[in-house]
Amino acid sequence: MGLEKLQRLLSRSGISSDTCVVTHGYAAPLGFWLLKAHGHDDARILIGSRDQWAQAGQEWSTDVPGPPDGDHPPLTEQPPLLASREALEAAIGDPSAILLDVRAESEYRGERFWPSGATEDGGRAGRVPGSINVPIDSLRTADGSPKSREELGRVLENAGLARDKAVITYCTIGNRASEAWFALRYLLGYPNARVYYGSWVEWGKAADTRIET
Numbered sequence: 001m002g003l004e005k006l007q008r009l010l011s012r013s014g015i016s017s018d019t020c021v022v023t024h025g026y027a028a029p030l031g032f033w034l035l036k037a038h039g040h041d042d043a044r045i046l047i048g049s050r051d052q053w054a055q056a057g058q059e060w061s062t063d064v065p066g067p068p069d070g071d072h073p074p075l076t077e078q079p080p081l082l083a084s085r086e087a088l089e090a091a092i093g094d095p096s097a098i099l100l101d102v103r104a105e106s107e108y109r110g111e112r113f114w115p116s117g118a119t120e121d122g123g124r125a126g127r128v129p130g131s132i133n134v135p136i137d138s139l140r141t142a143d144g145s146p147k148s149r150e151e152l153g154r155v156l157e158n159a160g161l162a163r164d165k166a167v168i169t170y171c172t173i174g175n176r177a178s179e180a181w182f183a184l185r186y187l188l189g190y191p192n193a194r195v196y197y198g199s200w201v202e203w204g205k206a207a208d209t210r211i212e213t
Contacts, residue, residue, distance in 0.1 A: 027175050177199055
């Protein structure tokens with residue numbers, strides 16, 4: 001989605017520059033990251049599933065709201081949060097950078113392109129050369145919530161993610177990558193973490209990208 005389309009989507013959803021947006025449910029980290037990475041500062045995330053919210057006795061509705069149109073200003077990419085394909089390419093072999101692949105091991109090893117195993121129009125399977133694999137499930141509890149800060153720290157430090165490195169996360173379409181980015185930046189305080197939004201759907205379908213299996 002281009003920046004103009006995203007701006008129009010926010011505006012017709014009643015979101016202006018000073019609106020506090022709380023993302024929740026499936027792909028909440030991706031929604032949170034998209035807002036932050038494109039200049040909407042007042043974004044928050046409700047950690048945990050919608051089921052947890054209801055089970056805690058919080059209010060829930062099936063009504064569809066009809067917010068008035070907002071007037072969101074033009075969006076701009078925030079380079080400290082967003083890595084382009086060119087930035088990922090430049091980070092290969094850079095000792096100051098870590099490329100974090102949070103896909104399943106089968107995807108990382110090149111056994112499948114999509115998490116579901118679908119192969120139609122999949123592109124080339126594999127991984128970015130030199131990337132480290134930390135499957136996103138290793139950062140989650142059984143109910144899908146993030147593990148404790150202590151557990152997250154152990155998992156990532158054991159994988160070799162030093163805090164003084166620039167970390168770029170990627171997955172297939174950016175959802176799992178943004179979840180890992182949230183854990184790095186907001187739960188563990190890694191100062192330099194970005195998401196490669198194109199992720200494997202872009203990298204694996206390009207004809208000229210370097211791939212390792």
